[in-house]
Amino acid sequence: MTINSLIYKIGRPLGALKLSKRLTRKHPRILMYHRVHRSGYKYGLSEDIFREQMRRIKKSFNVLTLEELLFENYSGRFPENAVVVTFDDGYYDFSKYAFPIMKEEGIRPTLFITTGFVNGDLWLWPDKIRYALDNTCVDEFGIDQISTVLNLKLDAERAWHLISDYCLTIKNHEKEVFIRSLYRKLEVKMPTTPPRDYRPVSWNEVREMMKDGLDVGSHSHSHPILTKLNEGELSDELKKSKELILKELKVTTRIFCYPNGQRTDFNDKVKEYVSDAGYQYAVSAFPAMNPLACPFELNRYSIDNNMDNFEKVLYGLSFLALKAENNL
Structure with missing residues (x-):
């Protein structure tokens, strides 16, 4: 059993969530999601569980967009108990299931779009x-x-x-x-376009959601592992995505999201190219002690159907466990 699980199991009945929330109030939780589906579907997060997660966030935490969090941090007015909700890729179920729930709860998320996917050029x-x-x-x-x-x-x-x-x-x-x-x-024939369960959100759907507060960032054009590209390919992925978002949505995105987003999926060279392409921030897919310390390596917590793990992240037990492990 991990330190995180042990603290949670012993402390939850004794009021550990409330205490942990107070102790970690200066630690922002940037949450990472991918897919939300109807209950009973075998892949992705259940819409019922997702709705419960959003309700808990809205009830007890200070919900911001990622742009708002970065602005407040830059201005020195850092909000306590800050939570940001982000989604990667741009599947159809974001507009069908996830966004309506967040709109209902008054939560404005950030969607990182794989532009070639949303544009209908490819599937992931x-x-x-x-x-x-x-x-x-x-x-x-x-x-x-x-x-x-x-x-x-x-x-x-x-x-x-x-x-x-x-x-x-x-x-x-x-x-x-x-x-x-x-x-x-x-012995399977590969479809040329994404099958129904793997289809993307449309540009028109994104435009409509932006009217209701959706923020949009780039998740590359074709979702490659950036460290596996040559310099020309890397530059093209970064610039093409940014330009397509500007063309289709009339916004200049400042934030990039590394495909896969683990430590081996980007390096200093990739960060330099991200900056050269005109981005000011980039997000990863793993947590850290100070998630805003490096503008080109903002850290996030991955969220799934496990409500225990969700509570650990939301109330700061995961952060306390990470802190304890770093001090060992």
Whole structure:
């Protein structure tokens, strides 16, 4: 059991959430979401759980947009118990399920758009892997690059993670070749456009949501791992996304979101290119002691269906556990 879980299990019945919230009131929680679905769908966050999470945030915390948080921090008027809600990618379910719930609760989120996806030019490579695994009649197969036999009947989720993790380690063009070979191995025909469950939000839907307070940032054009691109490809991903957002939405976005967003997915060179492309901030996908310390490495907490983990993040127990681990 982790320090975080131990503190939560012992302390929650004794009022630990209230105490932790007070102790961590100066620590902003920037939350990261991806998908929200109707209850019972096997992928993404349940809309019922998401609604409960938004209600808890709105009831007891100071909810800001990411732009507002950055402005307040820059101005030296840092708000206590600040919470920011962000979404990555730009799936259709953001407009169908997630945004209506947040609008109802008076929460204005930030959506980081993968512009090639929203523009209808492509669909996201992790979804291509998921679709292949979900639609094959092959139960067991081997992949030389992973050096293991994968059994979809026993653990399809493990297979998806192993294959996706491998794709994170190779160059973008190599990934495309690998995924095509996966489809051949699994005897599945790859759709040219995203299937219904993997379709994007439309530009028109984004425009309408912006009228109701939605903030928009860039999540690249095609969602590659930026450290796996050459200089020309990297520059193109950053500038093309920014320019398309300006063209379609008439806003100049200042904030970039690293695809995948882990420590190995960006470096100082990538940060330099992000800055050169005209962005002033960039967000990652992992938490840290001071999430606003580096403008090009703002830190976020990943949120899922687990309400215990949500409470730990929201009330500061995760931050206290991180602080304790750093002090060991």
